Amino acid sequence: MNFRAILILGALSAFGPLAIDFYLPGFPAMATAFATDETHIQLTLAVYFLGLSIGQLIYGPIADRFGRRVPLLVGVSLFTVASLACAFAPSLEWLIGARFVQALGGCAGMVISRAIVSDKCDAVGSAKVFSQLMLVMGLAPILAPMLGGLLVNLYGWQAIFIVLTAFSAMAALAVALGLPESLPANVPRQPLSGALRQYGRLLKDGEFLGHAMTGGIAMAGMFAYIAGSPFVFIKLYGVPAEHYGWLFGTNAAGFILVAQVNARLLAKRGPAFLLSRMIWVYLAAGLTLLGVSSLHTEQLWPLLIPLFICIASLGCIIPNASACAMSGQGARAGSASAMLGCLQFSAAATAAWMVGVLHDGSAMPVGMVITLCGILAVGAAMATRRLYAARIATQTSF
Known part of the structure; x- marks a missing residue:
């Protein structure tokens, strides 16, 4: 895939x-604006996870039936x-x-970008492209909190959503000008009526x-960190809000670095092979x-050292797990990508919810949820191997 396509897909995945x-x-400012507390503002995060889970199941079959471009343009416009x-x-x-x-609109880019990569690449090629996408995607968590904090201080929390609108x-x-249809014309189009069967x-x-x-379970640990880090960094350890983005960005930089090494x-x-090794690093850092x-x-x-290793290791785990899951899916790549995303963000929503439920005024809930994610992810990886x-033993016996 050329650099322009990867750049566009990275923006869509972001x-x-x-x-x-x-x-x-912007959570504190939004809580003040709506005369509520940050616990209720967190509902806007939980409902976003829910929308990502549901929406991806919708776009997958549509992308397999009508191609990649039209559903992608509709989703981005809705966002x-x-x-x-x-x-x-x-x-x-x-707001909720x-x-x-x-x-619902934003998940179109996430689902269909994976399907486009699967259309164009084999398993190893897909893993390389997914690792490159991590470079583009990784800029979001580095720059977003810092820019978001600056916008809130200068113009108010509404400015954040104005910038998202422009982006x-x-x-x-x-997409309209630089991303052609990737689903080959000779590939049978999957009927929408067969979505549930797929x-x-x-x-x-x-x-x-x-x-x-x-x-998905490993990535859920990252969302436990996202949900709990504002409290741990700012309220528990007194990190100034304007410096929060630097800590957040440092972990994201580790994620990007490992993704490029993985490529x-x-x-x-x-x-x-790489997935089966790195998942143990994730568990060790979580413990x-x-x-x-x-x-x-x-x-x-x-706390920052093992947390950095946890988040950085995901730069290897996420692209390799995605590539292995999408390998050989062919005409049902859209549905496979949708199911992959749904499982990922369902696990993410559960992890974020658990951090809130276990909240006890310490960093323990984040550590507990990330460790649990590590244990479950290692179990899933071992069972898959x-x-x-x-399957290989059965094939070679004939």
Whole structure:
């Protein structure tokens, strides 16, 4: 794939994280504006996760039936309109509803960008492209909190959604002018009536489900960190709000770095091999984070080291798990991408909810949820490798 296509796909893939990370510094201002507390403002985050989960299941079959471009343009346009509605929300209820619609539009880019990569590349090529997309996507969590905090201080929280409106409008223009249809004309188009059957087949595909759950559960740990980090950094350890973005960006930089190293390692090792090794690094860092958080240290830096390793390791885990899950999906790549995204963000919503439920005024809930995600992700990875080994043994016996 050429650089222009990767850049456009990276921007589309960034819709989800950008619309999350960008407005985190605005939580206190939004709580004040709507005369509520930050717990209720967090509903706008939870409903966004819900919209991402539901919306991806809708776009997958549509992309397999009508191609990639038209559903993509519709979704990006919907995100643009909903972002403008968020900016002028007169009440919290309005904002929650607009965030749900925003997620329904934004997930089109996430689903269809994976399907486009699958249309164009094999498993190793897909893993390389996904790693390159991590570079573009990774800029969002580095720059978004810092820029979001600056916009809130200068112009108010509404400015965040105005910028999202402009960004999505430019992305729609880039798709219209620079991203041709990728679904080959000779590939049979999947009927919408068979969407449920396709999802049923995917859920019965043990290797697809195993890889999807490995990446999705590991990624859920990152969203536990996203949900809990404003409290841990700003309120618990007294980090100034304007410096929050620097800590957030440092972890994102580690994510990008490992993703680029992963792209180079793929020349020697396959994505499944790298995934099976890095998932243990993620678990070890999670256990270390839990141990440090249980000590209730007065300084922040002991927490930052294992947290950095956790987030950085995802730069290898997410692209390789996605590539393994999408490998060989062919004409049902859209549905496979949708199911992959739905599982990922369902796990993310659950992890974010658990951090809130376990909240006890310490860093322990974040450490507990990330460790649990590590244990479950390792279990899913090991089970998937056994399924793969059994399938290869069966094929070679004939």
